[in-house]
Amino acid sequence: MRAMTEAKKLYVKTYGCQMNVYDSERMAETLGAQGYVQVDTPEAADMILLNTCHIREKAAEKLYSDLGRLRPLHDAKPELKIGVAGCVAQAEGGEIMRRMPIVDLVVGPQTYHRLPAMMEAVERGETALDTEFPEEDKFAHLPKGRGTNRGPAAFLTVQEGCDKFCSFCVVPYTRGAEVSRPAERLLREARDLVERGVREITLLGQNVNAYHGPGPQGGEWGLARLVRELAEIDGLDRIRYTTSHPNDMEDDLIAAHGDCAKLMPYLHLPVQSGSDRILKAMNRKHTAECYLRLIERIRAARPDLVLSGDFIVGFPGETAADFEATLDLVRSVGYGSAYSFKYSPRPGTPAAEREQVDAAEADERLQRLQALVTDQQRATQQGMVGRRLQVLFEKSGRMAGQITGKSDYLHAVHVDGPESLLGDIAAVEIVGSNTNSLAGRLLA
Ligand code: SAH
Ligand code: SF4
Ligand code: F3S
Numbered sequence: 001m002r003a004m005t006e007a008k009k010l011y012v013k014t015y016g017c018q019m020n021v022y023d024s025e026r027m028a029e030t031l032g033a034q035g036y037v038q039v040d041t042p043e044a045a046d047m048i049l050l051n052t053c054h055i056r057e058k059a060a061e062k063l064y065s066d067l068g069r070l071r072p073l074h075d076a077k078p079e080l081k082i083g084v085a086g087c088v089a090q091a092e093g094g095e096i097m098r099r100m101p102i103v104d105l106v107v108g109p110q111t112y113h114r115l116p117a118m119m120e121a122v123e124r125g126e127t128a129l130d131t132e133f134p135e136e137d138k139f140a141h142l143p144k145g146r147g148t149n150r151g152p153a154a155f156l157t158v159q160e161g162c163d164k165f166c167s168f169c170v171v172p173y174t175r176g177a178e179v180s181r182p183a184e185r186l187l188r189e190a191r192d193l194v195e196r197g198v199r200e201i202t203l204l205g206q207n208v209n210a211y212h213g214p215g216p217q218g219g220e221w222g223l224a225r226l227v228r229e230l231a232e233i234d235g236l237d238r239i240r241y242t243t244s245h246p247n248d249m250e251d252d253l254i255a256a257h258g259d260c261a262k263l264m265p266y267l268h269l270p271v272q273s274g275s276d277r278i279l280k281a282m283n284r285k286h287t288a289e290c291y292l293r294l295i296e297r298i299r300a301a302r303p304d305l306v307l308s309g310d311f312i313v314g315f316p317g318e319t320a321a322d323f324e325a326t327l328d329l330v331r332s333v334g335y336g337s338a339y340s341f342k343y344s345p346r347p348g349t350p351a352a353e354r355e356q357v358d359a360a361e362a363d364e365r366l367q368r369l370q371a372l373v374t375d376q377q378r379a380t381q382q383g384m385v386g387r388r389l390q391v392l393f394e395k396s397g398r399m400a401g402q403i404t405g406k407s408d409y410l411h412a413v414h415v416d417g418p419e420s421l422l423g424d425i426a427a428v429e430i431v432g433s434n435t436n437s438l439a440g441r442l443l444a
Helices: 018-032 057-076 086-092 095-099 112-123 183-195 223-230 251-259 276-281 288-301 320-333 359-382
Strands: 008-014 036-038 047-052 081-085 105-107 128-130 153-157 200-204 212-214 220-222 238-242 266-268 306-313 337-342 388-396 402-407 412-416 425-433 437-442
Touching: 008 018, 018 036, 018 047, 018 081, 018 086, 018 112, 018 153, 018 200, 047 057, 047 086, 057 081, 057 086, 081 086, 081 112, 086 095, 105 112, 112 128, 153 183, 183 212, 183 223, 200 223, 220 223, 223 238, 223 251, 251 288, 276 288, 276 320, 288 320, 306 320, 306 359, 320 359, 337 359, 359 425, 388 412, 412 425
Parallel strands: 008 036, 008 047, 047 081, 081 105, 105 128, 153 200, 200 238, 266 306, 306 337, 412 437
Antiparallel strands: 212 220, 388 402, 388 425, 402 412, 425 437
């Protein structure tokens, strides 16, 4: 029996999107209230929680390879508890325990508020499974955060789930229908973060610009209203949001990019393909032309905006000409960065049933797209050299005497400077550009 005074040790591993990062922090806080302290290695843990991603096959398979690797640890320490949370938990449920009997707990992304009761069952030696989509807000009942080693930049989930049903995507199935959290609660959480030293908040949602939460005095707030109200919080200097859908980019949000100084000039706006035929097959409900006009309007509001996007190559039915249309779109937009993925058939989604593109062909397209995007990324970064930028310093750099932060445009910037600047925003002159970061010099 464990002595009552000895803290239980929790190891959390997070896969997938930023929402999982946010969820992992909340789960660690919830379990903190139950006496768990976080540790850095699975070997040191009494409880291991894997917060999983199901977006592509490779992402989902990581869970099973990691569980396989944990087996010897579990054999050596049979009292070790293992839990699986997140989107694979939602998609596969009890199947995970059948395939991997070392798993004691499976919890879907919408039931994290039930984790304390589930953990009690697990501690009694039972197994626990919950993958429902309950009505209540999963974060409404959580204990107030206690700052799990947080830096000056934080995430805040404002909206979850998706009603769009792009034909390739698991998110509507794993995260459920679109739900927006009440504005009041978000303002409170944001103020609480700022009191603990946070200067930058990234609002998160699978479809964040579809946010339409109940306002404090009744009525509904859209994302633009929420951003503007958050901008009133003293001490909060930067606001970002991700991920947006082109069809939810409303006029007031575009306007906010022009007149809300705290809204940072960086936008992740996935388009997936430049071919209208493929966009239709993807059920995206916008054309390439709509997307390009939209970008023009956002850039008219904020000319220095840096754009990023997501692309899928080798979607079922994609021809060489469709792929060329994607390259054309990328050339017309000029991205600061972009993520591109080879299409991965996901069980239960409509596109998985269709005839697949030859894998070698898809690989070749992916390489060509990535080369083009890398060129654009380099050019964008090179364009920052010589400029004076504001940088929020988040952590010490890899070299001694170095600190690292993010510019308004979300580029990582390294400078030689004192650790006393961590948590602060300072002016920096950019003196060089590397593959994934910028080198700067602190200005007095
Ligand atoms: N909600 C966001 C992104 C969700 S997933 C949006 O609508 O844009 C993040 C990215 O993963 C997607 O933008 C897409 O490019 C990629 N993705 C999703 N499903 C995929 C699949 N089955 N195969 C390959 N890439 C996929
Ligand atoms: Fe998935 Fe995004 Fe499409 Fe929703 S809008 S189905 S999250 S890709
Ligand atoms: Fe992955 Fe789920 Fe996020 S599938 S990308 S963890 S919403």
